[in-house]
Amino acid sequence: MKYIDEYRDSTAARKLADHIARTATRPWTLMEVCGGQTHAIVRFGIDQLLPDEVTLVHGPGCPVCVTPVALIDAAIEIAQHPDVILCSFGDMLRVPGSSGNLLAQQANGADIRVVYSPLDALNLTKENPDKQVVHFAVGFETTAPAHALTVRQAHEASLDNFSLLVSHVLVPPAIEAILGSDLNRVQGFLAAGHVCAIMGQAEYEPIAAKYKVPIVITGFEPIDILAGVAMCIDQLEMGTAAVENPYARAVQAQGNTTAQLLLREVFEIVPRQWRGIGEIQRSGLGLRPRYHAFDAARRFKLFADKEEHQHQQCIAGEVLQGIKRPHDCPAFGKACTPDSPLGAPMVSDEGACAAYYRYRRVTVSGV
Amino acid sequence: MDQSQAKQTHPPWPACPVPINDHGVIEVAHGGGGRKTHQLIASVFIEAFGDPLQTLGHDGAVFTPGAEQLAITTDSYVVDPIEFPGGDIGAMSVHGTANDLLMCGAQPKYLSAAFVLEAGLPLAILRRITASMRCAADEAGVTIVTGDTKVIQSDRGDGMTITTTGIGQVIARTPIGPAQVSDGSAIIVSGDLGRHGIAVMCAREQLDLGNAIHSDSACLAPAVLPLLDAGLPVQCLRDLTRGGLATALVEIAQSGQVDIEIDEQAVPINETVRGACELLGLDPLYVANEGRFIVILPEDQAEHAIALLQTTDFARDARVIGRVTQGKGNVSARTAIGTRRVIDMISGEQLPRIC
Numbered sequence: 001m002k003y004i005d006e007y008r009d010s011t012a013a014r015k016l017a018d019h020i021a022r023t024a025t026r027p028w029t030l031m032e033v034c035g036g037q038t039h040a041i042v043r044f045g046i047d048q049l050l051p052d053e054v055t056l057v058h059g060p061g062c063p064v065c066v067t068p069v070a071l072i073d074a075a076i077e078i079a080q081h082p083d084v085i086l087c088s089f090g091d092m093l094r095v096p097g098s099s100g101n102l103l104a105q106q107a108n109g110a111d112i113r114v115v116y117s118p119l120d121a122l123n124l125t126k127e128n129p130d131k132q133v134v135h136f137a138v139g140f141e142t143t144a145p146a147h148a149l150t151v152r153q154a155h156e157a158s159l160d161n162f163s164l165l166v167s168h169v170l171v172p173p174a175i176e177a178i179l180g181s182d183l184n185r186v187q188g189f190l191a192a193g194h195v196c197a198i199m200g201q202a203e204y205e206p207i208a209a210k211y212k213v214p215i216v217i218t219g220f221e222p223i224d225i226l227a228g229v230a231m232c233i234d235q236l237e238m239g240t241a242a243v244e245n246p247y248a249r250a251v252q253a254q255g256n257t258t259a260q261l262l263l264r265e266v267f268e269i270v271p272r273q274w275r276g277i278g279e280i281q282r283s284g285l286g287l288r289p290r291y292h293a294f295d296a297a298r299r300f301k302l303f304a305d306k307e308e309h310q311h312q313q314c315i316a317g318e319v320l321q322g323i324k325r326p327h328d329c330p331a332f333g334k335a336c337t338p339d340s341p342l343g344a345p346m347v348s349d350e351g352a353c354a355a356y357y358r359y360r361r362v363t364v365s366g367v
Numbered sequence: 368m369d370q371s372q373a374k375q376t377h378p379p380w381p382a383c384p385v386p387i388n389d390h391g392v393i394e395v396a397h398g399g400g401g402r403k404t405h406q407l408i409a410s411v412f413i414e415a416f417g418d419p420l421q422t423l424g425h426d427g428a429v430f431t432p433g434a435e436q437l438a439i440t441t442d443s444y445v446v447d448p449i450e451f452p453g454g455d456i457g458a459m460s461v462h463g464t465a466n467d468l469l470m471c472g473a474q475p476k477y478l479s480a481a482f483v484l485e486a487g488l489p490l491a492i493l494r495r496i497t498a499s500m501r502c503a504a505d506e507a508g509v510t511i512v513t514g515d516t517k518v519i520q521s522d523r524g525d526g527m528t529i530t531t532t533g534i535g536q537v538i539a540r541t542p543i544g545p546a547q548v549s550d551g552s553a554i555i556v557s558g559d560l561g562r563h564g565i566a567v568m569c570a571r572e573q574l575d576l577g578n579a580i581h582s583d584s585a586c587l588a589p590a591v592l593p594l595l596d597a598g599l600p601v602q603c604l605r606d607l608t609r610g611g612l613a614t615a616l617v618e619i620a621q622s623g624q625v626d627i628e629i630d631e632q633a634v635p636i637n638e639t640v641r642g643a644c645e646l647l648g649l650d651p652l653y654v655a656n657e658g659r660f661i662v663i664l665p666e667d668q669a670e671h672a673i674a675l676l677q678t679t680d681f682a683r684d685a686r687v688i689g690r691v692t693q694g695k696g697n698v699s700a701r702t703a704i705g706t707r708r709v710i711d712m713i714s715g716e717q718l719p720r721i722c
Contacts, residue, residue, distance in 0.1 A: 001638055001642065002642055004641075004645065005703075008703035008704060009703075009704075010703060010704045010705040011702040012704065014704075014705070042704045042708075043702070043708060044703070044704055044706060044708070045702055045704070045706030045707060045708050046704070046706070048707075049704065049705075049706060063503045088718065090718030090719040091719070093718060094715070094718065114718070114719070116572060116574065116719060117649070156473070222702075222703070223702045279396075338712075338714035339714045349648065357711075358709070358711055358713070359708045359709050359711075360708075362707060363417040
């Protein structure tokens with residue numbers, strides 16, 4: 001399959017791994033930002049090809065993992081209204097709120113639909129004029145443009161039964177929060193290729209310069225990830241800290257300017273709570289005042305500012321900041337499994353803990 | 368058919384004198400056990416299935432099994448939508464149960480079929496489904512000899528559910544099952560994976576992926592019986608339904624207390640199915656099939672088995688994908704880039720990812 005097979009080629013992978021092994025002269029810690037990359041690393045065993053000098057830690061880029069409990073609870077509360085259809089992307093349904101998840105609400109009779117695109121939610125709105133349709137707008141800069149588009153279309157069609165429960169977060173402020181922490185050990189970043197396909201690379205330049213870290217825009221296939229690691233290690237060994245883009249087949253330096261305009265028209269930058277991390281200033285998107293009519297939190301009067309609760313044993317916050325790895329958690333695979341997760345990273349396939357549990361629980365010999 | 372315990376979902380009206388076709392849909396009265404039920408049995412079920420043992424009007428079927436060993440299995444079928452590209456709930460309910468018998472080394476003989484119909488189901492659809500069941504039964508060499516019908520109020524089910532129980536005659540010369548699996552055996556898959564799951568998902572969610580994907584729903588008899596007839600030392604057979612190849616391998620490894628290694632690159636997957644899985648964030652190893660199975664047998668017999676399998680249309684892609692080693696129930700895969708990963712059961716259903 002084109003664009004897949006050539007990026008999963010074992011000879012090319014071995015070549016890049018050899019290059020990394022030859023180049024790395026001392027220990028380096030890199031963070032892949034996106035959960036999709038974490039999933040690929042663990043699924044393909046990419047880290048098994050890396051020399052001991054290179055450690056990969058997993059970043060906060062799993063939207064399911066960082067959506068705060070208060071918003072899950074809000075979604076559950078909204079779904080309990082008898083005249084509401086709540087739409088959500090599939091993997092949000094399993095995430096635990098403070099009590100229960102959306103899947104349990106669905107089993108109890110709440111009308112919760114899995115959608116593949118927010119435009120499906122808009123179609124449901126038109127088909128069900130007697131229902132309030134609420135879409136759980138989760139994700140990073142990748143899903144935000146489609147959500148902006150639905151709001152604009154709902155506005156143009158004067159739909160008064162559609163709203164978004166917005167939980168959008170942004171990557172650059174999260175990277176800055178990690179780099180600014182006293183506990184930080186990350187020396188280079190693999191930036192999320194699809195986020196950069198929307199936003200371009202400009203916002204990463206000042207971060208690379210200020211914190212003196214290389215940032216390499218990286219795709220999601222094994223060869224993309226190994227190439228990202230190789231370029232990052234090259235820079236670290238040479239002592240440079242630039243933004244590089246080996247993922248040019250998907251990312252242009254300026255990003256997708258049409259999507260950016262749409263984002264700016266519908267959303268404004270707001271502070272956001274990150275599950276397991278806490279509030280980060282200017283780290284999320286909220287609807288601009290002219291679109292407040294489509295804000296589900298306002299429509300259903302849910303302004304609860306709940307304190308983040310993390311299970312005592314769970315180290316999700318440290319895992320999401322790259323301070324610890326899933327195996328470091330005493331609850332991993334014991335009290336905490338995908339069947340009964342204590343923290344969100346054990347829920348989604350993109351969550352580092354779930355990926356480790358699924359692909360690493362048993363030590364495979366002879367690799 | 369057994370109407371003695373017909374579920375009363377409304378006050379027991381006298382049997383309605385209106386002819387059955389007047390409304391063209393299933394009504395609650397069709398489950399009442401009265402004249403309408405009898406009309407339905409005669410005009411739909413006996414019409415479709417025939418009544419070779421003259422038992423469909425009776426409480427059960429009586430037959431003489433002979434001295435052979437018998438196998439029995441039962442399964443309920445729920446699918447939304449009930450008709451999808453490449454199949455329907457009727458064909459599935461015959462294939463699935465016949466296939467489970469075949470996996471026990473048995474030739475399917477008799478089938479019962481119990482229907483729970485939702486009021487409002489168009490009779491035309493019910494007729495299509497029963498015709499499809501008859502067709503599937505003929506293909507599988509199995510006879511539908513008894514059954515039951517209940518009707519529930521509308522909006523309580525996805526149109527209909529079917530439960531089939533099958534009885535088969537064991538023809539395998541040696542026991543077949545995970546306990547027989549031994550170190551060094553080869554694992555053969557009969558064809559490409561994931562078609563059924565993706566076809567149903569596309570039909571249900573109205574996803575247009577360009578090239579339509581058809582379910583692989585099929586009776587496995589034409590592929591399995593030649594293996595058994597040839598007397599190949601088959602250790603285990605397993606049809607790959609819900610949970611896909613991955614779940615079947617984990618079940619076999621755990622109950623047989625062996626390790627299994629597969630080569631992910633060797634597993635055949637149709638390009639459109641692969642594309643759909645990449646797009647939706649699904650792992651094709653876990654996607655459902657309805658017409659695929661694995662055979663485990665000694666490595667030196669693999670070539671012979673593949674040659675026999677490849678004479679059947681839907682098993683033309685049959686190939687070795689892995690082998691059994693000594694161990695404690697672990698399954699692993701060699702990835703495309705030459706590393707290894709663990710294969711485990713997943714918690715619940717695969718859900719499409721956000722991005």
